[in-house]
Amino acid sequence: MEGAIRAFMGAVADRHAACVVDRCEEQGCVLGLRNLRERVILKGERMAVGGEQACDYLVFALRSARLVVAIIELRSGTVDVSAVREKLTNGTRIAQTLLADCPRDRVRLCHVVLAQSWRAPELRLLSKRPFIEHRGERHPIYPRRCGQHLVDILAALS
Numbered sequence: 658m659e660g661a662i663r664a665f666m667g668a669v670a671d672r673h674a675a676c677v678v679d680r681c682e683e684q685g686c687v688l689g690l691r692n693l694r695e696r697v698i699l700k701g702e703r704m705a706v707g708g709e710q711a712c713d714y715l716v717f718a719l720r721s722a723r724l725v726v727a728i729i730e731l732r733s734g735t736v737d738v739s740a741v742r743e744k745l746t747n748g749t750r751i752a753q754t755l756l757a758d759c760p761r762d763r764v765r766l767c768h769v770v771l772a773q774s775w776r777a778p779e780l781r782l783l784s785k786r787p788f789i790e791h792r793g794e795r796h797p798i799y800p801r802r803c804g805q806h807l808v809d810i811l812a813a814l815s
Contacts, residue, residue, distance in 0.1 A: 676703040684733035689806030695719040712748030732772040738782045
Protein backbone atom coordinates (compact mmCIF):
# COMPACT_ATOMS: atom_id res chain seq x y z
CA MET A 658 0.00 0.00 0.00
CA GLU A 659 2.89 2.39 0.70
CA GLY A 660 3.93 2.02 -2.93
CA ALA A 661 0.50 3.17 -4.08
CA ILE A 662 0.63 6.15 -1.73
CA ARG A 663 4.12 7.10 -2.99
CA ALA A 664 2.87 6.81 -6.58
CA PHE A 665 -0.12 9.01 -5.76
CA MET A 666 2.10 11.65 -4.13
CA GLY A 667 4.45 11.58 -7.14
CA ALA A 668 1.53 12.02 -9.52
CA VAL A 669 0.21 14.98 -7.50
CA ALA A 670 3.66 16.61 -7.53
CA ASP A 671 4.02 16.06 -11.28
CA ARG A 672 0.50 17.20 -12.19
CA HIS A 673 0.72 20.35 -10.05
CA ALA A 674 4.43 21.14 -10.35
CA ALA A 675 3.80 24.90 -10.49
CA CYS A 676 2.20 24.70 -7.04
CA VAL A 677 4.89 22.60 -5.32
CA VAL A 678 6.91 24.36 -2.61
CA ASP A 679 9.48 23.07 -0.14
CA ARG A 680 8.33 24.71 3.11
CA CYS A 681 5.32 26.11 4.96
CA GLU A 682 6.02 29.69 5.97
CA GLU A 683 4.02 32.93 5.80
CA GLN A 684 5.22 36.25 7.23
CA GLY A 685 7.25 34.69 10.04
CA CYS A 686 4.75 31.95 10.90
CA VAL A 687 6.32 28.56 10.19
CA LEU A 688 5.09 24.98 10.31
CA GLY A 689 8.01 22.67 11.02
CA LEU A 690 8.31 19.59 8.82
CA ARG A 691 11.06 17.58 10.50
CA ASN A 692 10.85 13.79 10.15
CA LEU A 693 8.50 14.04 7.18
CA ARG A 694 10.88 13.07 4.41
CA GLU A 695 8.24 11.63 2.10
CA ARG A 696 6.01 14.61 1.47
CA VAL A 697 4.58 16.89 -1.17
CA ILE A 698 3.64 20.46 -0.26
CA LEU A 699 1.28 22.43 -2.49
CA LYS A 700 0.65 26.16 -2.19
CA GLY A 701 -3.08 26.23 -1.56
CA GLU A 702 -3.75 29.65 -3.06
CA ARG A 703 -2.21 28.53 -6.36
CA MET A 704 -4.58 25.53 -6.41
CA ALA A 705 -7.70 27.66 -5.91
CA VAL A 706 -10.02 28.26 -8.84
CA GLY A 707 -12.35 31.10 -9.71
CA GLY A 708 -10.84 33.56 -7.26
CA GLU A 709 -11.83 31.55 -4.19
CA GLN A 710 -9.83 31.95 -1.00
CA ALA A 711 -7.90 28.80 -0.10
CA CYS A 712 -5.69 27.58 2.72
CA ASP A 713 -2.01 28.45 2.62
CA TYR A 714 -0.74 24.89 2.14
CA LEU A 715 -1.78 21.31 1.52
CA VAL A 716 0.80 18.86 2.87
CA PHE A 717 0.63 15.26 1.65
CA ALA A 718 2.86 13.02 3.75
CA LEU A 719 3.44 9.29 4.10
CA ARG A 720 3.25 8.39 7.77
CA SER A 721 2.78 4.91 9.27
CA ALA A 722 1.60 3.42 5.96
CA ARG A 723 -1.10 6.10 5.66
CA LEU A 724 -1.44 9.25 3.64
CA VAL A 725 -1.82 12.27 5.89
CA VAL A 726 -3.26 15.34 4.20
CA ALA A 727 -2.73 18.41 6.35
CA ILE A 728 -4.72 21.46 5.35
CA ILE A 729 -2.74 24.36 6.77
CA GLU A 730 -3.54 28.01 7.43
CA LEU A 731 -0.77 30.22 8.87
CA ARG A 732 -1.58 33.53 10.55
CA SER A 733 1.03 36.07 11.56
CA GLY A 734 -1.50 38.54 12.95
CA THR A 735 -5.04 38.32 14.20
CA VAL A 736 -7.21 35.36 13.31
CA ASP A 737 -10.45 36.08 11.48
CA VAL A 738 -12.23 32.82 12.30
CA SER A 739 -14.81 33.06 9.51
CA ALA A 740 -12.10 33.72 6.90
CA VAL A 741 -10.03 30.83 8.26
CA ARG A 742 -13.06 28.52 8.06
CA GLU A 743 -13.66 29.53 4.44
CA LYS A 744 -10.02 28.92 3.52
CA LEU A 745 -9.94 25.53 5.26
CA THR A 746 -13.24 24.49 3.65
CA ASN A 747 -11.98 25.42 0.20
CA GLY A 748 -8.68 23.66 0.94
CA THR A 749 -10.64 20.56 1.92
CA ARG A 750 -12.52 20.70 -1.37
CA ILE A 751 -9.24 20.92 -3.27
CA ALA A 752 -7.75 18.02 -1.29
CA GLN A 753 -10.85 15.84 -1.80
CA THR A 754 -10.70 16.47 -5.55
CA LEU A 755 -7.05 15.37 -5.61
CA LEU A 756 -7.89 12.33 -3.46
CA ALA A 757 -10.70 11.11 -5.73
CA ASP A 758 -8.78 7.94 -6.71
CA CYS A 759 -7.11 7.29 -3.37
CA PRO A 760 -8.48 4.61 -0.99
CA ARG A 761 -10.27 6.47 1.85
CA ASP A 762 -9.27 3.98 4.54
CA ARG A 763 -5.63 4.98 4.04
CA VAL A 764 -6.18 8.76 4.19
CA ARG A 765 -6.32 11.03 7.20
CA LEU A 766 -7.31 14.69 6.87
CA CYS A 767 -5.95 17.13 9.42
CA HIS A 768 -6.86 20.83 9.61
CA VAL A 769 -4.28 22.99 11.36
CA VAL A 770 -4.32 26.73 12.00
CA LEU A 771 -1.08 28.18 13.30
CA ALA A 772 -1.04 31.72 14.67
CA GLN A 773 1.62 33.88 16.31
CA SER A 774 -0.78 34.33 19.21
CA TRP A 775 -4.32 33.28 19.94
CA ARG A 776 -6.67 35.66 21.71
CA ALA A 777 -9.40 34.26 23.93
CA PRO A 778 -12.27 35.59 21.75
CA GLU A 779 -10.82 33.87 18.67
CA LEU A 780 -10.49 30.55 20.49
CA ARG A 781 -14.03 30.86 21.90
CA LEU A 782 -15.43 31.53 18.45
CA LEU A 783 -13.50 28.61 16.97
CA SER A 784 -14.58 26.31 19.80
CA LYS A 785 -18.26 26.89 18.96
CA ARG A 786 -17.75 24.90 15.74
CA PRO A 787 -14.29 23.31 16.00
CA PHE A 788 -14.58 21.40 12.74
CA ILE A 789 -14.95 21.68 8.97
CA GLU A 790 -17.94 19.91 7.46
CA HIS A 791 -17.47 18.45 3.99
CA ARG A 792 -19.44 15.74 2.21
CA GLY A 793 -21.27 14.87 5.41
CA GLU A 794 -18.07 14.38 7.41
CA ARG A 795 -16.73 16.51 10.25
CA HIS A 796 -13.02 17.22 10.30
CA PRO A 797 -11.63 18.83 13.50
CA ILE A 798 -9.65 22.07 13.39
CA TYR A 799 -6.51 22.14 15.51
CA PRO A 800 -5.41 25.65 16.57
CA ARG A 801 -1.73 25.85 17.50
CA ARG A 802 1.04 28.42 17.75
CA CYS A 803 3.48 29.15 14.95
CA GLY A 804 6.69 27.16 15.05
CA GLN A 805 5.20 23.79 15.91
CA HIS A 806 6.11 20.71 13.89
CA LEU A 807 3.48 18.75 12.00
CA VAL A 808 4.75 15.41 13.38
CA ASP A 809 4.23 16.68 16.94
CA ILE A 810 0.70 17.86 16.12
CA LEU A 811 -0.11 14.50 14.51
CA ALA A 812 1.36 12.57 17.45
CA ALA A 813 -0.83 14.51 19.90
CA LEU A 814 -3.92 13.58 17.86
CA SER A 815 -3.27 9.85 17.84
